[in-house]
């Protein structure tokens with residue numbers, strides 16, 4: 001029956017609107033159990049695979065200076081031009097600003113604090129203007145830029161070749177749809193180091209690609225396709241960009257507004273266009289494969305040769321240019337049919353000039369980012385199948401038994417037994433129902449008589465078998481069933 005509540009009706013609109021339900025922001029979502037079990041399963045498998053390939057974890061901040069992304073991902077990309085969550089952070093207090101400035105000058109010039117102070121004194125006018133500027137910050141839309149920033153900041157070249165992986169959220173203001181979110185999760189890796197550490201070698205590209213094939217196979221994801229291309233180096237790119245500009249000149253006017261702009265500023269980005277009417281024009285444009293110089297062609301051939309030798313299948317796709325400016329040479333995507341429109345499960349490539357463009361030394365590298373949301377969508381396993389269920393549900397029976405139950409739970413958990421703990425206020429029937437709903441294997445009854453006797457009733461919930469087990473043998477019995 002619906003009851004009529006006059007007080008609710010009489011509330012003023014402002015008062016009522018204050019109680020409007022607060023929901024998660026569009027494009028973000030809560031991951032709840034049992035689904036989180038599937039996420040944990042994926043992450044555990046991924047960490048195992050990374051371990052076998054000798055990768056180590058890196059965690060970088062979720063927000064960085066906006067300039068980092070503008071300079072690496074590229075001003076003309078969709079990510080930087082439309083999709084970043086950027087804000088002006090408050091102007092800093094004088095001490096915060098002064099210390100940051102000192103660090104920054106010392107970091108750039110090297111040398112002592114005194115030398116940094118001298119430099120600051122000599123560039124006073126310029127620096128004072130900076131004092132009042134708010135800092136522009138951005139939620140990371142991808143993680144490669146942060147990793148390369150950390151590589152430079154912590155002089156990681158001293159360690160030779162770095163094989164790093166990360167797992168974490170990224171943020172892009174895209175139109176939300178299935179498989180595309182505004183907060184999404186990436187599992188990624190970067191192999192980066194000085195050229196002397198072998199970072200430029202095609203063997204690194206092939207190892208990364210083979211790792212990915214192993215990872216997808218390990219997770220039971222079938223029917224993936226590796227799309228492979230080489231987009232050359234800056235030499236080739238200059239020639240190719242000229243050819244693209246020339247080819248686009250007579251046709252750009254028929255294309256979408258974005259492509260008209262791209263045709264002038266960054267013609268390679270025309271390949272990111274999703275507008276159906278533009279596709280026949282794009283189909284006829286010259287391809288980068290015709291413009292690779294000898295070293296780039298050889299590098300790409302060697303990547304393919306190693307992949308063939310380890311038995312990883314690939315499809316050459318010379319339209320694949322990836323949506324970020326920093327890529328050079330090998331570029332790739334793994335797609336999966338079951339994902340529909342958002343079929344790219346992961347993407348990556350080489351970025352040999354990225355460190356220099358961020359003010360660092362030469363540090364060729366190759367990396368990838370897997371969309372974890374899409375990876376989970378492509379999995380066959382059900383969340384229930386990988387969820388950890390309690391080994392035992394402890395049911396305290398009657399007043400004072402919560403204390404005894406807590407002691408027992410502590411003892412059993414020390415043996416790595418998964419314990420769910422009940423409540424002395426529950427009747428036995430409710431304890432059984434709760435234990436069954438939680439999916440526990442056993443229920444353990446803790447009543448006054450059991451405590452006195454030092455032996456407890458242990459019942460296997462599925463078979464109904466019930467035994468009395470001395471305290472000292474409980475852990476073994478629950479673990480082995482004997």
Ligand code: AMP
Nearest residue numbers: 179180181184344345346347369370371
């Ligand atoms: P990208 O570097 O943009 O190719 O991103 C790498 C991978 O991250 C893609 O292949 C997707 O699987 C995933 N990804 C990118 N953007 C989103 C998004 N908005 N929502 C979910 N996954 C995404």
